[in-house]
Amino acid sequence: MNAFLAAIAAALMLASFATSGADPKGKAAAPATAPAAADAKGAADLKRAQQIVATRCSLCHGLEGESASPVFPRLAGQHPEYIAKQLADFQSGRRKGAMNDQAKDLSEDDMRALGAYFGRKPPLAYPVRDEDLAGVGRYVYQKGNSFSGVAACASCHGPKGEGTVQLPRLAGQHAVYIEGQLKEFDKRERTNDNAVMHAIASKLTALESRAVSVYISTLK
Ligand code: HEC
Ligand code: HEC
Numbered sequence: 768m769n770a771f772l773a774a775i776a777a778a779l780m781l782a783s784f785a786t787s788g789a790d791p792k793g794k795a796a797a798p799a800t801a802p803a804a805a806d807a808k809g810a811a812d813l814k815r816a817q818q819i820v821a822t823r824c825s826l827c828h829g830l831e832g833e834s835a836s837p838v839f840p841r842l843a844g845q846h847p848e849y850i851a852k853q854l855a856d857f858q859s860g861r862r863k864g865a866m867n868d869q870a871k872d873l874s875e876d877d878m879r880a881l882g883a884y885f886g887r888k889p890p891l892a893y894p895v896r897d898e899d900l901a902g903v904g905r906y907v908y909q910k911g912n913s914f915s916g917v918a919a920c921a922s923c924h925g926p927k928g929e930g931t932v933q934l935p936r937l938a939g940q941h942a943v944y945i946e947g948q949l950k951e952f953d954k955r956e957r958t959n960d961n962a963v964m965h966a967i968a969s970k971l972t973a974l975e976s977r978a979v980s981v982y983i984s985t986l987k
Pocket of ligand 1: 825840850869881
């Protein structure tokens with residue numbers, strides 16, 4: 768049986784060598800041009816993103832995605848896929864808020880380019896100012912609250928708040944913004960994809976919300 772499979776595999780490999788050999792222009796040229804095309808597209812995307820950011824987004828989120836005012840979320844180091852997804856949701860109206868107007872005329876390519884632009888900016892974090900409050904936040908973040916059934920934030924957002932492709936990075940975000948989003952999730956005023964976070968935010972006390980938000984802002 769194994770010998771039979773090996774024979775088939777060998778035959779398939781031979782066949783693919785044969786086809787690539789038979790078409791030297793098409794297939795052999797591909798490895799040389801594909802990265803060059805990707806580079807050119809990357810450079811064009813970056814240029815377009817730079818222009819949109821400089822003329823519009825930087826007003827609130829800063830040129831580096833640092834967002835000097837705590838009511839505007841920091842975008843530096845955020846996952847590009849998450850940024851593009853939120854922009855699409857703002858455009859379609861799935862997520863309602865201050866960004867609806869900003870996202871109105873962005874193309875899908877713009878959204879992807881803007882995600883890539885902010886995603887590669889270095890993230891920032893706050894120093895610890897109130898150790899006791901941050902300590903309560905650390906407990907909630909890393910361990911959750913088994914008395915009220917709050918899952919540890921770390922189990923989804925990562926022990927350092929780094930997030931994943933599907934999940935937002937939280938580390939270093941403004942505490943005021945985080946706390947505001949937790950309130951919005953609680954009341955389902957954050958209108959897109961709120962099922963998971965609603966279940967969590969609705970169980971947090973005011974102290975836990977404040978503490979976990981402050982702790983998150985200090986993560987790097
Ligand atoms: C007038 C201020 C303002 C401008 C200009 C602005 N934003 Fe925003 N942005 C906000 C506010 C406020 C929020 C929080 C929205 C909410 O909670 O409803 C936000 C949220 C976002 C989010 C979601 C972040 C998250 O963590 O969920 C993204 C992504 C975003 N903005 C990208 C952009 C891009 C890209 C531009 C430029 C095209 C831009 N913004 C221009 C104010 C602004
Ligand atoms: C079971 C997984 C899970 C757990 C546990 C979890 N989250 Fe989330 N969180 C999510 C998902 C999924 C989203 C993205 C929602 C979306 O796509 O709009 C999110 C989004 C968020 C956002 C919005 C970020 C932004 O940039 O706008 C905040 C803030 C947040 N979570 C805080 C927390 C906190 C604090 C805890 C712990 C008390 C926590 N999360 C626990 C899954 C989780």
